Amino acid sequence: MKSTSKRSPGPAGQPDQERADTPGFAARKVAADILGNVVHKKRTLDGEFDAASGHSGLRALAGNDRALVRAILGAALRHRGEISEILDRLLDRGIPEKTGRVLDILHVAIAQMLYLDIPDRAAVSLAVDHAGADRRARPYKGLVNGVLRRLGREREEATADIDADVVNTPDWLRQSWQAAYGAETAREIARAHQGEAALDLTVKSDPEGWAKRLGGRVVGVGSVRLSKKGPVEALDGFDEGAWWIQDAAAALPARLLGDVRGLRVADLCAAPGGKTAQLAAAGAEVTAIDISGGRLKRLEENMTRLGLSVRTVVSDLRKFTPDEPFDAVLLDAPCGATGTIRRHPDLPWIKQAYDIEKLGEIQRDLLDRTVDWVRPGGVLVYCTCSLEPEEGETQAQAFLERHAGRMQLEPIDAAEVGGLGHLLAQSGYLRCLPCHNAGADDDTRGMDGFFAARFRRL
Known part of the structure; x- marks a missing residue:
């Protein structure tokens, strides 16, 4: 009517x-x-x-x-x-x-x-x-x-x-970066956040060939950085599962486990699955664990497109216990994600300092639980996509002190990160900043903020 x-x-x-x-x-x-x-x-x-x-x-x-x-x-x-x-x-x-x-x-x-x-x-x-x-x-x-x-x-x-480098960053974040990295580096970080992140791909093989095919360049430890953006589904190699989207910095932690062919590896807090794909493509027997069933379903869909086989488990890691220890464990812990502000410009306006404190407690709990999940002689890599030392260096040092005699730090060598020595701290940790170069020249400037530490089970 x-x-x-x-x-x-x-x-x-x-x-x-x-x-x-x-x-x-x-x-x-x-x-x-x-x-x-x-x-x-x-x-x-x-x-x-x-x-x-x-x-x-x-x-x-x-x-x-x-x-x-x-x-x-x-x-x-x-x-x-x-x-x-x-x-x-x-x-x-x-x-x-x-x-x-x-x-x-x-x-x-x-x-x-x-x-x-x-x-x-x-x-x-x-x-x-x-x-x-x-x-x-x-x-x-x-x-x-x-x-x-x-x-x-x-x-x-x-x-x-x-002063855009000052006013576009909430005070608590700017003060945190100044205390951790100095005033000038804090400015460089803030400046990096004013631009969009590049589109980086991790390829199964032949990064030079794929860079030429897609009109990009090789950065990091074999990532392909594209100069143009568009629907990723329309790019060469998507349907055949030749690559997946992953920032050049995010591709580094899985490499720190070394040669994983034939090893049993746990990828904890695994979704959306970039590191899972790296490990599976490198020949590991991967168990991917995440608290979110929905996120794991998307991970499984990604693995199907890539033609990779992994075992998935939906579980809260604070309640999960593996049947037997793993040869290697990668813990990409929940964090404030302040290293990904270039991709997620909403983060500075939805996070607060107390969020970092609360997440720090979760990181501590997960690290302590994973000690017994690594076999003697095995490796644990802890990483976060955070710029905050409380979620990185401070957390790793406290872990070593709590587990002295059971876990020891295994320093990271520049050769393991594509010769990019500027990404390594004197302590032996990996520390990537958004203002760092992902290659040998300024044309590769920009990557996610990441922290990683490697421990060996005694």
């Missing part, structure tokens, strides 16, 4: 449906909504972008609009500190609470105006429309319009002398 009711017009006289049908409006609305969910509700971008359970508005968008949302959010989060500073300069007073998505709308618009190739007029117009369509933001529609138009006119003054 057709409704005879008339649609009420929006505040500018434009019907709500017409505004919603404006090209680009839905994408900007979803971007602002997701941005608010991340910074205010501490939801992860990965969760919001999940194809099955993520943001419903995002799932309804066409592929090109979903890509636009991702680009807007990447810029808005990487430059969140700068945008906040700019708004402080442009606003005579702060925006009151309970104003709907006003701040999120402004951040989304400024991200487009300053960091994406989108005309100011489009960013401003769609932001004003969005404010007008939001019941709580509607009274601030004029403010949104005025602030953004002023930015367009006063761009140089509004953006002058902002």
Whole structure:
């Protein structure tokens, strides 16, 4: 039955449906909504972008609009500190609470105006429309319009002398990096986070051949770094299972187990399975254990595509006990993941210092449990994709002290990491930073932040 009711017009006289049908409006609305969910509700971008359970508005968008949302959010989060500073300069007073998505709308618009190739007029117009369509933001529609138009006119003054290396990093993280690595290196880390991560692949064999075939170059210990991005499923070698996505730094810890052909190896906290694939491709008999059944299912799907056979176990490691010790164990422990901010720009805005402390307790428990899972003479590699010493060097040293006489440190040699001696600490640990080179020259700058330590069971 057709409704005879008339649609009420929006505040500018434009019907709500017409505004919603404006090209680009839905994408900007979803971007602002997701941005608010991340910074205010501490939801992860990965969760919001999940194809099955993520943001419903995002799932309804066409592929090109979903890509636009991702680009807007990447810029808005990487430059969140700068945008906040700019708004402080442009606003005579702060925006009151309970104003709907006003701040999120402004951040989304400024991200487009300053960091994406989108005309100011489009960013401003769609932001004003969005404010007008939001019941709580509607009274601030004029403010949104005025602030953004002023930015367009006063761009140089509004953006002058902002220290991006400082303001884009929350204080607790910046202070942690300064204490651990010094002020200048902390700046370099922050600077690295303002750019997107490269797409690195681990190949089963012939990295030089695959680099030539895919238009990339070899970095790290045989990773292939691509210069162009696009749908990975469309790349040569995907269907035949010749490679998998894995950052050059993430490919290092599994190599520290040495020659694993014919050995029984446990990959703990294994999903999504990059290290599992490395070990299986190297000839190990791999048992991949993870607490998440869903993540392990995706791991199994990846192994099927790659033509690799592994045993999977869904279990909380704090409750699991193997039938017999393994020849080698790789523990990629849950951590704050602050080494992956280039890939996950939401992390600085959803993590807090107390998260690192809580995760440190889990890391300690898992390390202590794995001692008896390694046979005498076997190897344990502990790693985290974290920049925080509490999840790396401090955790490893405390482990050695607790298990003196049972486990000893086995220092890592530069030859084991492709000759990249700058990735090794004097203590014998592996320490990769986002500002490090993954090769011999500056053209290879950039990799995930990673820590790894190798222990030998006595």
